[in-house]
Amino acid sequence: MQNQIVINVDPGETRVALLENSNFSELHVERKESVSVVGNVVKGRVSRVLPGMQAAFVDIGLEKAAFLYVGDYFDNTDPDASEGPRGRGRHQNRRSQPPGIDTVLSEGQEIVVQIAKAPIGSKGARITSNISIPGRHLVLTPWSKRIGVSRRIGSDKERKRLREIVHRLKPDNLGFIIRTAGDGVREADLEADIRYLESAWKNIQLRNAESVVPNVLHAEPDLPLRIIRDAAGPETKRILTDEIETHRALEHFVTEFVAEPRPTVEHYTGPKPLFDEMNLEAQIHANLERKVPLKSGGSLVIDQCEALTAIDVNTGGFVGKRDLEETVFKANLEAVKEVVHQLRFRNIGGLIIIDLIDMESADHREKVYRALRDALRADKSRTNILKISELGLVEMTRKRTRENLVQALCEPCPNCEGRGFLLSGQTVAHNILREIRNDLPKISGRKIAIAVSPRVAEELLRIEEEPLAKLAADLGREIEIRARPGLHQEQFEVEALDDGPPVETELRWLRDPAEIAAEEENLAKTKAESKQATKSRRTRGGRQRGKGNRGTSEKEKGSDSPEEKKGAAPQENEAATTDLAPVVPETETSLESPSTRPEAQKVEVLDATPEIKAPESNEASDDSESTQNAKAPEGSTEGPPDQDQATKISTASDSNSPELELETPKATETTAQALDDTKESRILPRS
Template structure:
C-alpha cells in the first residue's frame, strides 16, 4: 500500500490530504484566523471550582473558560483522586495543556500532565516512565526500543530525565534518530520551563506546530512515498524542519508548481463535498446514512439496490463487509469522534457477525486516532468510540441552516398555510382592519391561490374582510408575515 500527502496552502487556510492508493483517506483543514489549540501550553488562572463535578474552569485567555477535571491534576489514579477543592482554588495560577479544542458550546479541555510530541516519541517531563505504542506488536522490537531510550537517557546524563512514550513511527528507527528526538524535546522543555516561571496568567507559553509541519511529525510513515506542497514558501519551511529533525525523508519532499490545483490530482475537492453529505453510496448498490449530533454519531447500513446472487443472508453479509470498510474510511475522512453507533443490517449467522466486526477492527488499525469497539448491544447495534481532539470536517466547513435551524427538515407548504389561517383569525379577533396582506414564499402563496383557494374564500366570508397575497422571494418556506391594511 502506497501513501501520498498533498499540502495545499493559501493565505487563508492550509489543507492536508492523505491519499492511499489514489483514494482520499484523511483531510485536515486549519484556518489562519481559527487555528486549533490542541497541544498548546498556557499559564492559566482558576476562575471557578466545581466540587460537585470534581472539576474547575480555567481562564487561558480565550472567549470561553476551559475545563479541567480533578483526575487531570492529581498524581493519583481512579478512586484515589483528591477532591478538586484540595487540588486548586480560585485565583490560582496553573500551567495547563489543551487536550481538546473548544467544540460547539463546550470550552477547551485541559490537563496539567504536560507532554511534548516529536517524530518518534512523546516526552512527559513529570512522569519517569517509558511506554511503547501498542501498535508495535513485535516483542523483540519493543525491547530494542526500551534499551535504546535507556542508553540515550544515560548518555545524556540528565538528573531528571522525565518519561517517554515511543510512537508507532519509532518501529525500526535508528538509535541516532531517537537520540536526536530526545535532545529536541528536552531543549524545547527547557525553553517552556523558563517561560512558565516569568509568564503572567493568562498567557500562552508554547504553541504547537502549524498544520503543515505537524503533518510531517504525525502522518509520515515508511508507506508515504511523496509529500507534495504547492507553496514554495511553505516548502522551504518544511525543508528546513526536515533537515533538522527528519533527515531521512528529504528525498520524499516535492514542491508542486503545476497550474492544475494540487487537490484536483485525485479529485479531492469532490471527495470533500461528498464527505459533507448524509448518504454514502457503496459499490454494491447499498448505502450508509451518517447523522452527526452533539451526543453521538449514528451510521445506518442499507442494502439498497443490491440483491445478491444466492440468498438474502449472503446479500446482507456482503453489504455489511463492504460497509465496514467504508465506515472506517468515513470516520477518518470526516474526523468523527466521541460515541459512534453503527446499525449494520441484521445478520442471523454469528460467524458472519464476527467476520464483519473483525473487518471493521482491521480497517480501523490504520486510523491515527484511538478507536475502541465496545461490542454489539442486545438490539444488534455496534458501539464504538473514536478519540475526538479537533472539530470534525462538518464542524469546520459548515454551519446550521438558517431556514431549518439545523433540523434538516422544514414544514410543508400545507402546514404553513394552516398556520397562516390561524394567525389571520387571531389578528381579526384582536384588531380591526380593512384587509389583510399575507407575505410568504412562492411555494406557500402558490398553494394558497390553488389548493387552498376554497379555504381562503371561506375565511374571507367568516372574518368579513378581503385577504391579499404577496410573494417574498427571500423568505424561506416557513417564513411568513400577516400585515393589517
C-alpha cells in the same frame, strides 16, 4: 504501502490530504482565523471550582473557559504506551477515587495546563495538567520518570533495545514514551529527539516564570509540519505542496527530523489547482454527502447529531446470487471497511452506532466484527469497540480532539436552521388562517393585506381560498393576499390598507427569527426612502384604499344619477368580500358580481413574481383608456384603472365554489422594488 501527503496552501487556508495506496484517507483543514490550539501548553487561572462535578473551569485566554476534570489533573495513562502513566510519578500510589477537586484547586489559582481537546460547538476546550510534548520519535512526559513504549512496536527485541537507549540518554528527572515512529531508528536520531524535547521543556519553564496569565507557553507548529511529524513514516514516499515557502520549511524539517528512508519533497507548479490535479476536490464534496454509495450497490447513511453519530447500512442494489445470509454477510463486510474510511475522513468522534444488516450466523457476526477491528488498526485515534449485538448494532467510541469535517467546512442551513425540513406550504397556510382569526380583531380598519411567499400564496389561492373567503366574511373584513418572493416560506406580514387609524406592521414568524436579524437592520436603513416613495405614489393617485375609485373624475364622484347609485351598490358588501392577491403595491382590487366570474379555474405558476389578473367582464371595454373615466354601465361593478403588471383576483364570499383565473406575466425589477417599498417592517420575537 505507498503513501503520499498532499498540501494545498491558499491565503487564509491550509489543507492537507493523506493518501494511502492512492486512497484519500484523511483531510485536515486549518484556517487563519481558527488555528488549532490542541497541544498548546498554556498558563491559566482557575475561574470556578465545582466540587459537585469534580471539575474546574480555567481561563486560558479563549472565548470560553476550559474544562479540567479531576482525573485529568491527577493521572492519565497514554493509550499508546504499554506501561507508565503520563501522570506526576504517582503510578505507585494510584487511587481508584482521586481526592476532591476542591482540595487541590481554588479560584484564582494559577496553573499550567495543556489543551487536549479543541472547543467544539457550545463546549469549551478540554485541558489536562499532564503535559506531554511530542517529538518525531519520542514524547516527553516531564511529570514522570518512566519510559514507555508504543504498543504498536510488536518486537520484544526492538522494544528492549529502544528502552535501553532512552534510559541511557535521558535526564533523570524526565520521562519519555517511544512512539511508533521510533521503531528501528538509530541511536543518534533518538538522542537528537531527546535534546530537542529537553530544550523545549526548559523554554516552557522559563516562560512560565516570566509571563502573565493567561499566556501560551508552548505552541504546536503549523499544520503541515504537525502532519509530517505525526503521520509521515517509512511508507510515506512523497510530499507534494503548491506553496514555495511551505516547500522550503518541509525540506528543512524532513532533513533534520525524519529518519531514513526519507520521503521526497516536491513543489507543484502545474496550471491546474493541486487538489484538482490529484482528483481530490471532487472526493471532498462526495464524502460530505449524507448517503455514501458502496461499490456493490449498497449504501451507508450517516447522520451526525449532538449525542452520537448513527450509521445505517443498506443493501440497496446488492441482491447477491442465491443465499440471503451470504449476501448480507458480504454487504456488511464491505460496509465496515467503508465505515472506517468515513470515520477517518470526516474525523467523526464520540459515540458511534453502526446499524448493520441483520445476520443470523454467529460466525458471520464474529467475522464482520474482526474485519471492523482490523480496519481500525490504521486509525491513529483511540477507539473502543463492543461486540455486535443481537439486534445487529455495533457500539463504539472514537477519540475526538477537534471539529469533524462537517463542522469545519459547513454551517447550518439558514432556511431550515439545520432541521433538514421546512413546514409545508399548506401547513403554513393553515397556521396563517389561525393567526389571522386570533389577531385580526386587534387590527383597526376594514381592509388588510397579508404578504406571504409565492409558495404559500399559491396554497392560499388555490387550495385554501374557500376557508379564506369564509374567514373574511366571519370577521367582516376584506383580506388581500400578496405573493412576495423575498419572504421566507414560514414568514408572513400583515398590514392595514384602508384610511383608518395607522397600525404598526408586524412581521410574524412561525419559528425563532434570530437567523434574519440582519434583515431588520437593512429594512431600518431604507425606512425614509420607503416613506417617500409611498408618499409620491399617493400624490400621483396611483393607490386606492378600498373606499372608492380615485381614478374616477370629479364629475362622476358628484353624480347622483340612479344609474351610478345602482352601479355602486355591490360595494356595500365590501366587508363580506375576499379580495385576493395584488402582487405589486400599486395593484388595486375590485369586486365583481358572480355573473362576471370565469367558468373554470386556471392556475399558472412561474419563477417570477406571480401576478394575478381577473378576466374582464362582458360589459367592460377592451383597451380604450377613456373608458376608465366613463360612467359604469348599469348592473356592472366599477373597478380601478388598468395598470401594467397589475394583479387582480376577485371572489364573492357567498359562493360555495369560487372560481378564479391566475395569469403570471413576467415581473420586472421595478415591480419587485415597488413591492419592497410598500411598507415598513419590524421583527418580533416569538412569544
